[in-house]
Every structure is written in structure tokens, then in C-alpha cells.
Amino acid sequence: xxxxxxxxxxxxxxxxxxxxxxxxxxxxxxxxxxxxxxxxxxxxxxxxxxxxxxxxxxxxxxxxxxxxxxxxxxxxxxxxxxxxxxxxxxxxxxxxxxxxxxxxxxxxxxxxxxxxxxxxxxxxxxxxxxxxxxxxxxxxxxxxxxxxxxxxxxxxxxxxxxxxxxxxxxxxxxxxxxxxxxxxxxxxxxxxxxxxxxxxxxxxxxxxxxxxxxxxxxxxxxxxxxxxxxxxxxxxxxxxxxxxxxxxxxxxxxxxxxxxxxxxxxxxxxxxxxxxxxxxxxxxxxxxxxxxxxxxxxxxxxxxxxxxxxxxxxxxxxxxxxxxxxxxxxxxxxxxxxxxxxxxxxxxxxxxxxxxxxxxxxxxxxxxxxxx
Amino acid sequence: xxxxxxxxxxxxxxxxxxxxxxxxxxxxxxxxxxxxxxxxxxxxxxxxxxxxxxxxxxxxxxxxxxxxxxxxxxxxxxxxxxxxxxxxxxxxxxxxxxxxxxxxxxxxxxxxxxxxxxxxxxxxxxxxxxxxxxxxxxxxxxxxxxxxxxxxxxxxxxxxxxxxxxxxxxxxxxxxxxxxxxxxxxxxxxxxxxxxxxxxxxxxxxxxxxxxxxxxxxxxxxxxxxxxxxxxxxxxxxxxxxxxxx
Numbered sequence: 001x002x003x004x005x006x007x008x009x010x011x012x013x014x015x016x017x018x019x020x021x022x023x024x025x026x027x028x029x030x031x032x033x034x035x036x037x038x039x040x041x042x043x044x045x046x047x048x049x050x051x052x053x054x055x056x057x058x059x060x061x062x063x064x065x066x067x068x069x070x071x072x073x074x075x076x077x078x079x080x081x082x083x084x085x086x087x088x089x090x091x092x093x094x095x096x097x098x099x100x101x102x103x104x105x106x107x108x109x110x111x112x113x114x115x116x117x118x119x120x121x122x123x124x125x126x127x128x129x130x131x132x133x134x135x136x137x138x139x140x141x142x143x144x145x146x147x148x149x150x151x152x153x154x155x156x157x158x159x160x161x162x163x164x165x166x167x168x169x170x171x172x173x174x175x176x177x178x179x180x181x182x183x184x185x186x187x188x189x190x191x192x193x194x195x196x197x198x199x200x201x202x203x204x205x206x207x208x209x210x211x212x213x214x215x216x217x218x219x220x221x222x223x224x225x226x227x228x229x230x231x232x233x234x235x236x237x238x239x240x241x242x243x244x245x246x247x248x249x250x251x252x253x254x255x256x257x258x259x260x261x262x263x264x265x266x267x268x269x270x271x272x273x274x275x276x277x278x279x280x281x282x283x284x285x286x287x288x289x290x291x292x293x294x295x296x297x298x299x300x301x302x303x304x305x306x307x308x309x310x311x312x313x314x315x316x317x318x319x320x321x322x323x324x325x326x327x328x329x330x331x332x333x334x335x336x337x338x339x340x341x342x343x344x345x346x347x348x349x350x351x352x353x354x355x356x357x358x359x360x361x362x363x364x365x366x367x368x369x370x371x372x
Numbered sequence: 373x374x375x376x377x378x379x380x381x382x383x384x385x386x387x388x389x390x391x392x393x394x395x396x397x398x399x400x401x402x403x404x405x406x407x408x409x410x411x412x413x414x415x416x417x418x419x420x421x422x423x424x425x426x427x428x429x430x431x432x433x434x435x436x437x438x439x440x441x442x443x444x445x446x447x448x449x450x451x452x453x454x455x456x457x458x459x460x461x462x463x464x465x466x467x468x469x470x471x472x473x474x475x476x477x478x479x480x481x482x483x484x485x486x487x488x489x490x491x492x493x494x495x496x497x498x499x500x501x502x503x504x505x506x507x508x509x510x511x512x513x514x515x516x517x518x519x520x521x522x523x524x525x526x527x528x529x530x531x532x533x534x535x536x537x538x539x540x541x542x543x544x545x546x547x548x549x550x551x552x553x554x555x556x557x558x559x560x561x562x563x564x565x566x567x568x569x570x571x572x573x574x575x576x577x578x579x580x581x582x583x584x585x586x587x588x589x590x591x592x593x594x595x596x597x598x599x600x601x602x603x604x605x606x607x608x609x610x611x612x613x614x615x616x617x618x
Contacts, residue, residue, distance in 0.1 A: 003478070007476065214425055215448055216473070217446075
């Protein structure tokens, strides 16, 4: 136990002595946490719209003003024919074309039927899907209003449609930041935790000091603990700074308790740092660690459920995701942040993280050998 | 005399490559034992086995009475080691390095203080106590590393090319430290490429291609091989080497 004290003393001295590293470790995640949520935004606002109006009637004007007033679209051109509009799509100047046919008003009133032509540039799938969806719902609204005005009052009862009144639980106004900010914070902690834990040990391998450590009678579990504990402390501080930034910049404040959150964080760090350590026991140089960590971080982040829903992943991917701690912690964080979940609500994820942590740490201790 | 290092048929193989073959020798307490050989002869591998860093493939060895297979942790308490690569922390100061290593060997805070003062005094480095080790010249670093490896008063100290790249004056000072330690009863097991240093040893073994070809005092070896200096002895033996560097 005494040797652990001297190890920790040494690690902290070294940590505080590398001022550049310490600065990077604090400033970089803060900047990322401030900028990334604004950039990584799903709600689509500036969809470029080209309109081809063959009708030039008051109804077509009303439709156009309703579409442009929605705030989702930016009217980039008013074209005379469809070819002109298609050219805009080809040059990437328009994302959507709304073509209003000739005699639009006339047919709508007399024959009660009219078709509109919508063409979508589907290169960016999400934008196209959402843009098409927004436009369809606006036209749907317009359609209902048009019926009310043009059709005899007696017919309204017959034509009454089912109206949907959605209620958004836990995030009433679908504030995107509530969803993405905790996720990005977890991602940042993940990157820092894995990298630092892995690099620290490999650095000693590279400069050769590990050899000197290995001829001392220090027990390897103490040595490993001495390596990990400073990064627990560091990660907890960075996480706390991250929470503060989330509150100040995005007004994201947990509904649940901080106690639950930090207990979960501890379980997560146990698994995460164990994983970093495991990587370091498999590499001899920092370059090798870098390649390994890069590969795993990519997989972890992509499959963590940060950007895509885990529920819609194929079964094998769900299993893989479940074996890594990141997805568990992102879900836990969102549950605590948005729902106010308690320890017993998140107990499944908590135990999963602890279990994964035992496997990773145990594996790392077994694989770290003082003797070759 | 009591033997503190005893090996019998100690062998290390890496796959089909035999790095050390059938090493059998004894080193007495307080002896300065020179372990010579060309690059790739297997010196470092042999030393790593004796320190408990590398598991032997076959054969027996005891260090300070402890078995290299089963009692490596006891061995580690009783030995000091200074590797070919400089292995103090360059981002810690001289005093911090001494404190750290003395601390993990279990010295009390009080003993650490006394030891630090004693070491700095012996090395004449009081003024450098608060300097980062990375800023010291190589010769000083090596002397410091040697002293740190002795901080926990081991019975045996293993030195792997401790004076590589060090100027002749500092090398001389380094050997003064070695003599000083040997006089205090510490057994010194040292590898070197400098033949003048081989002359300073009580006994010398010369390894060629993983095998100990000669083992005796420098004086006897020179007689036996009809050579004037240890350098000539080394040439006569090492020329037989067939193995390339590893």
C-alpha cells in the first residue's frame, strides 16, 4: 500500500509538470463541447427551395407564402419551367423543387382533386427526408384549410380527418441540445480517458522506465492502480467542467440527481480506463496505441447511440454495443438528464458497466507481465 | 566465501534461437564480476533472467539464495538493476527520483531523507537536487542511476553497460562508485564493452554466441591466452563469433 502512495505522488507530479498537456486536456474538450452541439444539429432549417409556378393564381400564391413562412425553407429561385429548376438541383443550389401545375386553383375548386409535383435532391439523406416531410405536412395543412374554404359547410363533417396531438414526454419542445449535449460530453470523456490511460503506460515502455519498475518488488495491481487513479481524478474534473459548460452555454441541467450521475460516472470510468489500460498492455509503442485507440474510438462513437438509435441497429450490432461501456453511459446520462431517473432506474446499465469494467481490468492485469 | 549468484545450465531460447546456452557459474559476495561479450552474445538476456525479468527456458539459478523461477519477488527486494536504457524519470527532479524509488522499495520517510542526503553528498550533487534529471549531462545521469539502484541497500547490483557513451573521466569516477559499493559488501555484476574496465573486475567471463567461453581473473585470462591486455583476450575469443547482432 505504501508503494501506491509513492506511485500516486510521482504520477501527479508528472501530470502537473506537463503544463501543455494539462492545458490541452482541459481547453480542448471545453471548446469542443461549446462548438459541436451547434454544428452536429439534426433539425434542418435552411433547405433551399425552388418553385415552379405554372398557375400564377391567388391559391398558388397562398401555398407559396405558407411554405416559405414555415421557416424551414429558403426560397432560392422562382423558375419558369421545370428544366430551369432541375438545373439548380444539379448545381447544388436547390434541395427541393415544388412545381405547381397549370389550372391548380381551378381544378382544386371544381374537381376537388389536384396533384403537386415535389422533387427532392436525395444526396444528403437526412436533409432530403426531413425536407420532404416538412413540405408534405405543410401541404397537408394547406389542403385542410383549402377544403374548409372551398367546400360547402355541410361537407365538413364528412371529410373530417383524424387529427393528431402529440405530447413529447421528457423533452417537451424537442430541444435538440438536451439530447446531444450529454452525449457529446460522454464522447469527450471517452476519448480523453482511453487515450490518457493507454498512453501513460506505453510511454513508460517506450522510454524504458518500465524495466526499472519491473525489477522492483512493487505488486502489479498497485502499479496499475497507481496508473489509473490519477486519470479517475482528471476525468471527474473534466466531466464536472463539462457539466458546467453545458449549463452555461446550452442551459442543459439534469432533472435527476448529481449523486446518481457521479455514481454512474465512476462505474463508467472503471470500465473505460480499464479498456485504455488493456490497449496499452497490447502495445509496445505510442504509435501502436494510437492506431488501436483510433480504431476502437471510431467504433465506440459510431455505435454508441450518440447519433443513431441503438434500437434500430441490427441484432449483432446491439450485442457489440452492449459489450462496450459507452452506450450504457450515454443512455444513463440521458435518463438522468431528461427523465430524472434514479439509481434503481439505471441499475441495469450500472451493473453492465461494472461487469464490463471487471472484465477489462482483470484482463489487463493478467496481460500485464513483469516478466517476459 | 559465499556464492550470491549461482547458475546451473541456465538456458534461454526464443523459438529455435538459443540466446543463452548452458550458463554455469558462481559469483561471490562482494565480488566485481565482469560479464563481457560482443553485441548479441546474450549478455543482456542472461542478466534479465537473473533479475527476474525474463523466464529461463531451462536450467537452475539462485540469486541471494532465492530461486529465479518461484521467488522473483524476493529476488527483487535484494537486487538493484541499472538497464542499458537510462531509466530514471527525466521529468522528475534528482531528489524526486531518489524519493520515488526508495519509496517503492519500502524505505520509511525518514530513511528516504537520510538516504537522499547521503547520495547527493556522495555524488557531489547537492546543488542539483532540485534540477530535472533530463537537464543533467549523461555522465551525471548514469552516476545518479547507479546510486538510485543502490538506495535500498541491495545485496547484488546488476549493471548493463552502465558507462556506454560516458567520457573517460566520468567513467573513472563511476568505477570509484563501484569499488565503494563492493567494499561495502555489495556484489557487482557488470557488463561492459570497455576492456580497460574489464581489467578493474575481480573476475571476468567472456560470452561468445550465447556460451561462456572463458571465466577467470583478468590476470589468469591474459596468461592463459598469452595476451598482454584484456583487449587481446577479447579479440581472440570474440573473433570466433558467427552470430550476427540481434
